[in-house]
Amino acid sequence: MVRIAIVEDDRHDREALKKCLSRYEKENQVKFSLTEFQDGEDIVTDYTASYDLIILDIEMAFLNGMKAAEKIRELDTNVIIIFITNMPQYAIQGYKVNALDYILKPISYFSFSESMARALSKVKAPEKEYITIVLKGGKKKLDVARICYVEVQDHVLIYHTLDGDFETKGTMRDTDNQFNPKRYFRCNRCYLVNLEFVETYQGSDIMVNGDTIQVSRSRRKPFLDALNEYMNEVGK
CATH class of the missing domain: 2.40.50.1020 (LytTr DNA-binding domain)
Known part of the structure; x- marks a missing residue:
């Protein structure tokens, strides 16, 4: 079970992400546990290091994705972060928070699946019993x-x-x-x-x-x- 947080203020983009994740689950025989947030402020409030991957929109109304990622990194150095944005010039700053990747809007399943493959390869798999x-x-x-x-x-x-x-x-x-x-x-x-x-x-x-x-x-x-x-x- 891979624990994923989606932080996206646009409902249509959230739905598009969930459809991509559902398709990826079926095609790759992996199971996701999803938690949704509508703003960066929502996820950083009382943040606990309980996610394997955070998919984070950069442009949001109250606390943008870059600022949210900085706050998350203060508490969690292990979680994988992928940015989604329609302004790639902002995503370049992702190195500051050790972001793995960024996905351009509108979301293409091909680029999404490539980013997910990279992310999941870094999620530490628990030892099997x-x-x-x-x-x-x-x-x-x-x-x-x-x-x-x-x-x-x-x-x-x-x-x-x-x-x-x-x-x-x-x-x-x-x-x-x-x-x-x-x-x-x-x-x-x-x-x-x-x-x-x-x-x-x-x-x-x-x-x-x-x-x-x-x-x-x-x-x-x-x-x-x-x-x-x-x-x-x-x-x-």
């Missing part, structure tokens, strides 16, 4: 981050992943030491969910990667607390 499960006739190594949820049925654990479902003998207790409790939550006695893939929560039901799972009555408040804490941590 794996677990190994025993299948019929062999073993399977699973990328923990791609496990959407784990289900147990009659002493059979079913790992529902982005790459398919995999079954192994076991009980839910066998998963206790496999997953980070800040990211995975036991919502009832039969399901352990990856909070990253929770799409909606209504009443006692949650949608996890397209599947509906029930949260038991006693776990509803702890689940909400865990979900809110996780979302705040990853900047959703």
Whole structure:
């Protein structure tokens, strides 16, 4: 998950950026978490270093992108900054804030995708964690981050992943030491969910990667607390 902030005061340009980002996600099998701001003042107020990439318009009404970038750099030296502008002479000043690139308006998807490729190559990828499960006739190594949820049925654990479902003998207790409790939550006695893939929560039901799972009555408040804490941590 790449955390991106869009700072753009023009609604049409914001929508154009979001369309480009959506297309890039689909074409490159990457997932973005987007936060939108309508002015430089909005993002620098109570700024926290929770973004991997900031796409920043230079010309804005209250605090322009260059001034906003200077304030951001005082607090965050790692975030990648890309400027968008229709006045390239201003973008040249980007070296002062170590901006990676600038994109000219109107936004061309080709130039946008090239800038995104450069930006994502610099985003530090977290080290992958794996677990190994025993299948019929062999073993399977699973990328923990791609496990959407784990289900147990009659002493059979079913790992529902982005790459398919995999079954192994076991009980839910066998998963206790496999997953980070800040990211995975036991919502009832039969399901352990990856909070990253929770799409909606209504009443006692949650949608996890397209599947509906029930949260038991006693776990509803702890689940909400865990979900809110996780979302705040990853900047959703």
